[in-house]
Amino acid sequence: MTIDHSELLHAFRPEACLVAGALLVLGLDLATGRGRTAERRARNAALLGLLALAAALAATFAAAPSGPLAAGTMLLDPLARVTRAGVLGLALLALAATPGTLRLPHAAEYVALLLFATAGFTLMAGTTSLLLGFVALELASIALYLLAGFDKSRPESAEAALKYFLFGAVAAAFLLFGFSLLYGLTGALDLPGIARGLAAQPVSPLLLVAVVMVLVGFGFKAAAAPFHLWAPDVYQGAPAPAAALIASAAKLAGLAFFLRLLGSGLTAPAADGPPAPWTGAVAVLAVLSLVVGNLAALGQGNVRRLLAYSAVAHAGALLLGVLVSGRAGPGPVVYYAVTYGLATVGAFLVLAVLDGQGGAQAHADLAGLHRRSPLLAGALAACLLSLAGIPPLAGFLGKFLVFAEALKAGGPASLPGAIALLAIALSAVALYYYLIVLKEALVRAPAPGAPVIRVPAGAALSLIATVALLLALGLVPDLLLRRF
């Protein structure tokens, strides 16, 4: 098979922008950084990084949809385009908030790592090859491990990085093992080839082993219960903007790769035949994540750990969306992941701003936020209420669409329908723990002597954009949904 290089260059323009931007950020800092203040260097790096992200975003929108590219390793279908735009947008929001909030040395390296991670995400969004997918996943993961440990002044950050790395490496091993079994079974690395290979043989125990390995690997990466144990420590220890990226864009990109793998690689043999081999295992992960995430979040006194457990709960809902994506298409579940990512980025950015003002870990550190900064309090309220699924914020419609598809798949007595009912019941639990946080931020009086918070311009813009997007997607969901 020949590869058309001009076509390839066209398709990979966003990645090219990101990698070139990362190198440029590093080079410029090396060349001109000496003698400048750390703040100036950080601002220059962030500006350059934002430009690279914006260019990549523009290239994403400019890329025309096309068939399989590069010998079947890439596919720029709607799922890929929306996911690429989503991860780039989320990275843009996370990066825009760093100047003035993240006071770290070596800001250029931080920005470059963020761009590399994003390049990994955009590759994951479009890949149809196990090999490229794994490389993209590792590119993103290694950059994220480093970002998690970037704050060298806090031992928690190092702990977060180590935990994230160890769990991530194990997950990668599982994934690679599963991929190698799939390759061994079918002799193909591209997903359509795998589907063809599997269709030609009966379901073997080896295939089930491969499926379980893959699910374990993705379960670790997505922090689905029972593979979620790293998430609270990482969310707590990592610098808040890095945690924002780990919790949002990484999830979205992983979801896209996962959806493609299950949807076009490990498909059900026939449309109305027995379900695909992964159905039961995904359902188990979804139920466990929903229950464990929501119940464990109740006991948290630390905002970041609470967000981590809420992330586990949302992973459960996402898995439910994956479960019904065969029937409903990727639209609802990707909408869910995008809006979840937006709300999570917003919440972590609020925490990032607070970190610059003496830290925000326990719920009580948020006390009186409405007095100290109405903008932060309002943004936090919008993001948490979106996570809780309160209309007209976008998080509600994400849940609604996923649950509607799950119930449509066979009524409340079917497996997805029953999980949807469970998720609906647990949403009342979820509202409780989000309201506990909001009670501190919006009701309680500030601690005596707590100063007024000055929000850096970048973070303020980023937060306003996040809330505006949450509202816009909630009120006009077809902005995103009609792209599928």
Add this chain to the structure above:
Amino acid sequence: MSALPWTIYVSLAGAALLLALGRASPGVARGLALATALAGAALGAAGAAGFTAQPGLQTLVDIPWVAGPGIRYHLAADGISLVLVLLTGLAATAGVLFSWNVRERAAEFFALYFLLIGGVYGVFLSADAFLLFVFYEIAIVPKYFLIANWGSTNREYGAMKLVLYSFAGSALVLAGLLWAHAAGGGQGFGLAELTRAASALPAAQQVPLFGLLFVGFGVLAGLFPFHTWAPTGHVAAPTGVSMLLAGVVMKLGAYGCLRVALPLCPAGFAAWQPLLGGLALAGILYAGFVALVQEDFKFVIGYSSVSHMGFVLLGLAAATPQALAGAVLQMFSHGVIAGLLFAVVGRMVYERVHTRRLDHLQALGLHRHLPFPALVFVIAALASMGMPGFSGFPAELSILIGTWRTAPLWALGAAAGVVIAAAFTLRVLQVSFFGPAEPAAPTEAHPPPALDPITWPERAGAALLLAATVYVGLKPDALLGWILPALHSPALQPILRGTTP
């Protein structure tokens, strides 16, 4: 007619405007709030003026919204919605007048207040179940912050309990709506489509579906035994919000039962009917007895609200045309009267004497110090007891007669409830305002109170609500003329017993 959707937009725009401009001073915020409330009420009245009663919903706006699941932005009204929209306008205006003394973060208070009101208007005007649910949820969350921030007595607990109960109820509703949607093959969320789809389900499925929808909405209507959020929530809430909670928010639940639960599952309703009647009756009697022994003035009113809402639910459960008409009339009547009672207790009395304990109030002999609130309370108490000449009389009478046709025993039980209501109302009236007969000797514990005079917003608010209850009491046909034709709607025919009067 075409003015009705603007009640929603004006309220939401008012909320945004309050956040943007109201921070200048509490005075500006109050002015904006009153203007918003009056605009909403005027738009509702303008809508009523151009309204011709017909069976079935009359579409106001209908545009596609979310293409995938077939969700439409569909607003429509019939006589029932119209009555409740008018009630919302009244209650919102009176609530602002009785919140005139909110000084701390007044702009945010009124912004949340009108977010809630906008949601309430939206629920009453929605003809798409998804849209109705969205507005329903919009009305839930502001309550938490209104109560937790500006409330009194155990406010954080009361607020959380209220919101979690409401939200858990709405989760049941969501499950039910999605189920009905799935049953229809995902062909949209319009109430008409859902009714077609769900009422075609076999009875074995309609029974659980009806349970989800009715109990889910019923939580907010104070359905026994899920009513316990109401007294604690009402007591914890600031006065204006208590008035709204009892006045319109509880009606959201009852309206949802009538508009969604009953038409969707006629067969399910038939199975549930005996239990629902029993629960409604239990609510009337139980809450009445509990109100009889409360030591806190506001708790008496809180439980009386549950008891009076029990009549609404009983009317729905009886499902004769007369009982349903009475239920809607009772929604209006209770909205006005409960607002009045909460205004007297929370604003006129508590904010002046800073106690709600009945034994303390008894020692004060308040009628001497606060003659105007005493007068208002006497009239409101009479109205609440269902005296002829006030709106409660035609409403409860109509429910009792209508219920008699379905189940005479329920009617008898409810009639006993009327007597209990009279008992707790008279008790609290006597104890709170008309303490010792002789002028109380000023003791150390209770020095003669130096009370602020009653302000003009209080007089205006009280006059507004009193006028409404008297007007409807004397001329119930003004509302019944809209309500009764709406009961001829095809959606309600499968559940109706007997013919429309």
